[in-house]
Amino acid sequence: MAFSESTKDLAFKRSGGRCECERESHGHTGRCPTRVTRHGAQYHHKHAESLGGSDSLSNCEVLCVRCHKQTQSWGRH
Ligand SMILES: [Zn+2]
Numbered sequence: 001m002a003f004s005e006s007t008k009d010l011a012f013k014r015s016g017g018r019c020e021c022e023r024e025s026h027g028h029t030g031r032c033p034t035r036v037t038r039h040g041a042q043y044h045h046k047h048a049e050s051l052g053g054s055d056s057l058s059n060c061e062v063l064c065v066r067c068h069k070q071t072q073s074w075g076r077h
């Protein structure tokens with residue numbers, strides 16, 4: 001499953017138009033400073049769907065493409 005458009009809308013509003021990634025391994029200190037657009041943003045399952053992650057807003061993380069490529073699920077959803 002994928003996130004619904006309404007979930008993406010809410011996640012994008014929550015993000016304030018900025019990547020929500022805080023993974024230290026990516027080279028950005030604290031939160032990623034990259035700005036994203038509603039349709040350019042990546043909507044990532046924090047808890048992978050294959051492991052039972054849901055399509056709820058709380059499981060949706062707004063990421064920039066660069067960060068999304070560094071997550072393990074890149075290319076698999
Ligand atoms: Zn990012």
Ligand SMILES: [Zn+2]
Nearest residue numbers: 021026032067
């Ligand atoms: Zn990142």
